[in-house]
Amino acid sequence: MLSVKNIVKQYAAHRALDNVSLEVxxxxxxxxxxxxxxxxxxxxRIITQITAPDSGEVIFNGKRLNTDHISQIGYLPEERxxxxxxxxxxxxxxxxxxxxxxxxxxxxxxKFWFEKLEMGSWWNKKVEDLSKGMQQKVQFVATxxxxxxxxxxxxxxxxxDPVNADIIKNEILELxxxxxxxxxxxxxxESVEELCDHIAxxxxxxxxxxxxxxxxxxxxxxxxxxxxxxxxxxxxxxNGIFDVLQTEQVKEKTLIKLQLRPEKTVNEVLSILLxxxxxxxxxxVIPTMNDIxxxxxxxxxxx
Amino acid sequence: MNKILLIxxxxxxxxxxxxxxxxxxxxxxxxxxxxxxxxxYFTYKGINDTYDKVAVVNDNKILxxxxxxxxxIKYEYxxxxxxxxxxxxxxxxxxxxxxxxxxxxxxxxxxxxxxAKQAGLSLNRRISNDIEELIRNQKLKExxxxxxxxxxxxxxxxxxxxxxxxxxxxxDSSAGASTIIAFIAGILMFMFIMLYGIQVMRGVIEExxxxxxxxxxxxxxxxxxxxxxxxGIAMVGLTQFILWIVLTLTISTAVVSFFANKDDIEKTVAxxxxxxxxxxxxxGSSAIAMQQGPMVDIQKSLAxxxxxxxxxxxxxxxxxxYLFYSALYAAIGSAVDSETETQQxxxxxxxxxxxxxxxxxxxxxxxxxxxxxxxLSMIPFTSPIAMVVRLPYGVPNWELALSxxxxxxxxxxxxxxxxxxxxxxxxxxxxxxxxxxxxxWFSYKx
Numbered sequence: 001m002l003s004v005k006n007i008v009k010q011y012a013a014h015r016a017l018d019n020v021s022l023e024v025x026x027x028x029x030x031x032x033x034x035x036x037x038x039x040x041x042x043x044x045r046i047i048t049q050i051t052a053p054d055s056g057e058v059i060f061n062g063k064r065l066n067t068d069h070i071s072q073i074g075y076l077p078e079e080r081x082x083x084x085x086x087x088x089x090x091x092x093x094x095x096x097x098x099x100x101x102x103x104x105x106x107x108x109x110x111k112f113w114f115e116k117l118e119m120g121s122w123w124n125k126k127v128e129d130l131s132k133g134m135q136q137k138v139q140f141v142a143t144x145x146x147x148x149x150x151x152x153x154x155x156x157x158x159x160x161d162p163v164n165a166d167i168i169k170n171e172i173l174e175l176x177x178x179x180x181x182x183x184x185x186x187x188x189x190e191s192v193e194e195l196c197d198h199i200a201x202x203x204x205x206x207x208x209x210x211x212x213x214x215x216x217x218x219x220x221x222x223x224x225x226x227x228x229x230x231x232x233x234x235x236x237x238x239n240g241i242f243d244v245l246q247t248e249q250v251k252e253k254t255l256i257k258l259q260l261r262p263e264k265t266v267n268e269v270l271s272i273l274l275x276x277x278x279x280x281x282x283x284x285v286i287p288t289m290n291d292i293x294x295x296x297x298x299x300x301x302x303x
Numbered sequence: 304m305n306k307i308l309l310i311x312x313x314x315x316x317x318x319x320x321x322x323x324x325x326x327x328x329x330x331x332x333x334x335x336x337x338x339x340x341x342x343x344y345f346t347y348k349g350i351n352d353t354y355d356k357v358a359v360v361n362d363n364k365i366l367x368x369x370x371x372x373x374x375x376i377k378y379e380y381x382x383x384x385x386x387x388x389x390x391x392x393x394x395x396x397x398x399x400x401x402x403x404x405x406x407x408x409x410x411x412x413x414x415x416x417x418x419a420k421q422a423g424l425s426l427n428r429r430i431s432n433d434i435e436e437l438i439r440n441q442k443l444k445e446x447x448x449x450x451x452x453x454x455x456x457x458x459x460x461x462x463x464x465x466x467x468x469x470x471x472x473x474x475d476s477s478a479g480a481s482t483i484i485a486f487i488a489g490i491l492m493f494m495f496i497m498l499y500g501i502q503v504m505r506g507v508i509e510e511x512x513x514x515x516x517x518x519x520x521x522x523x524x525x526x527x528x529x530x531x532x533x534x535g536i537a538m539v540g541l542t543q544f545i546l547w548i549v550l551t552l553t554i555s556t557a558v559v560s561f562f563a564n565k566d567d568i569e570k571t572v573a574x575x576x577x578x579x580x581x582x583x584x585x586x587g588s589s590a591i592a593m594q595q596g597p598m599v600d601i602q603k604s605l606a607x608x609x610x611x612x613x614x615x616x617x618x619x620x621x622x623x624x625y626l627f628y629s630a631l632y633a634a635i636g637s638a639v640d641s642e643t644e645t646q647q648x649x650x651x652x653x654x655x656x657x658x659x660x661x662x663x664x665x666x667x668x669x670x671x672x673x674x675x676x677x678x679l680s681m682i683p684f685t686s687p688i689a690m691v692v693r694l695p696y697g698v699p700n701w702e703l704a705l706s707x708x709x710x711x712x713x714x715x716x717x718x719x720x721x722x723x724x725x726x727x728x729x730x731x732x733x734x735x736x737x738x739x740x741x742x743x744w745f746s747y748k749x
Contacts, residue, residue, distance in 0.1 A: 084509075098522040
């Protein structure tokens with residue numbers, strides 16, 4: 001639904017985006033990851049038409065991005081902002097009318113969302129009288145009210161307490177089920193694993209990783225397992241099936257980290273060990289997105 | 304286009320609905336009317352009530368005529384000696400004791416004035432003038448001129464100025480009325496451009512610091528947002544101006560007519576008195592008549608001024624001048640993170656406006672047709688103020704048209720420049736902006 005093609009954005013001496021390309025599929029949740037200052041916000045600003053790229057293009061539903069698409073995109077910026085002195089209801093109404101909704105339709109939808117998110121009595125309150133978390137809720141409603149096809153959320157959970165973060169997460173998933181596509185910009189990896197189908201990692205203005213979450217995790221698996229057992233048998237790396245990377249003694253139990261040699265399976269490991277020890281636990285070491293993120297970003301630094 | 308209307312609507316309503324706007328709008332005319340009433344009251348009171356009572360101790364044998372009292376001063380000749388008067392002054396109801404020693408007309412020395420309080424300069428001058436006149440009359444009489452001839456010598460001169468309009472018609476005019484209108488128009492214009500220009504700047508800074516800007520410009524173009532804000536605030540200014548005019552006119556007309564009525568009664572009384580006294584017009588009533596002279600004149604020539612034209616031209620120059628400056632203010636607002644940082648950019652924008660203001664109210668009011676006045680009213684930085692100041696004195700239509708044209712071109716220019724700086728500036732945070740940087744933003748393409 002959204003293709004970003006060879007985008008370059010230069011700010012004076014600093015190149016914010018260097019030939020970045022992305023594909024966002026319809027109905028998916030796309031994670032845009034990267035450390036601070038990597039160029040995520042610059043890319044989002046190009047997609048939301050706040051700025052224009054120096055070269056490259058963005059295709060939205062088969063057409064080159066233009067002002068008609070504004071009403072089909074919802075954007076929640078990282079730096080949240082609302083008119084402090086304006087009443088909540090009026091404010092959301094104003095923002096959604098700027099996106100092309102009629103007053104009647106917008107009012108109906110605001111009421112619906114206020115009910116849904118337990119904000120019923122907020123209409124006449126001023127933004128400055130709300131807590132930060134409440135303001136975030138208002139801003140979220142303002143972002144999704146015009147039912148955009150593409151919703152871009154920059155650090156959507158910052159400022160929310162766990163309860164409200166969960167409410168928002170469920171709303172995101174529900175909107176996604178109804179067909180909305182999401183782009184998620186974050187450096188909080190837990191939420192990426194929970195929500196995203198696909199990620200791209202941007203670092204130092206370049207895209208350094210791109211793929212589905214499962215795929216990426218797959219490639220980062222390296223046949224490593226944690227194995228816990230009871231018994232006095234001393235497991236060695238000499239059997240030709242696996243190597244022991246690490247051994248720890250926890251009371252009567254022993255914990256080892258082992259890595260399979262190529263073409264070998266866990267079953268073979270077990271068949272060697274079963275006669276000697278009683279196995280209490282076996283876990284595959286799956287890298288978290290956090291590990292991958294750190295590994296990739298640090299790796300890049302060392303190059 | 305629809306979006307610009309939405310923005311204008313919000314900017315307008317959010318300001319007009321503010322308490323401070325409503326209070327300012329309704330309180331200011333009341334305040335002006337109040338000041339008007341106060342001035343009227345005191346001038347009126349001044350005519351009747353306050354005068355200095357002077358006891359005259361006359362040891363002089365030559366002056367046969369007495370000093371003449373009027374509304375400001377009352378002379379009373381007493382038949383007591385000076386020392387007695389001096390000691391009892393505090394207890395008596397006299398303010399001063401004037402001692403006229405037995406001097407010769409050639410050397411009127413040793414005239415003394417004693418008072419419980421220090422006599423002011425104007426009183427001092429007044430009394431010496433009166434004595435001088437007395438001595439002069441005495442001298443004239445001694446040289447053989449009759450009293451009736453002396454009375455005939457007194458003439459009150461009151462120049463009534465008329466301006467010959469382009470059509471050849473004579474119009475009542477008064478330098479006084481034109482100057483008053485010019486001053487009021489100049490001050491108002493300066494105030495409006497400053498106040499509302501700064502409101503635009505504040506609005507931009509508010510949007511920037513509250514970070515709503517990013518949400519906004521993902522929906523509208525930066526230029527639309529800037530223009531929406533500028534036009535919305537212009538309409539607030541216009542609303543306030545029109546309300547002020549209407550309210551001030553209503554209230555002051557009421558106040559003026561109240562005092563004018565009192566004036567009229569007084570005038571009739573004075574004329575009646577003069578009639579009774581025959582040809583011997585007493586000093587006092589002629590002074591009252593003189594007091595009324597300029598006031599009546601100003602009212603007359605106020606009616607003679609093309610108020611409708613002045614207000615229309617004022618509104619035009621307010622809008623265009625405001626657009627010219629507010630665009631610059633918007634650019635400044637976009638370039639900074641907070642209001643405290645605006646100082647260095649405010650200076651170059653404020654200077655021409657201040658200069659125009661100062662020069663307009665001094666040079667232009669003195670010489671409304673001179674070259675300085677002409678050029679000030681052509682250069683768009685100063686023309687909004689200079690032109691409205693010149694207007695009451697009469698400005699040729701071609702000059703007015705040319706000045707308007709230049710100003711319109713000027714504001715299109717500043718709006719264009721400001722728009723280019725604005726679109727980059729509003730997304731820049733945390734950097735201290737310089738003029739060099741602003742120029743760089745201006746030249747960004749796209």
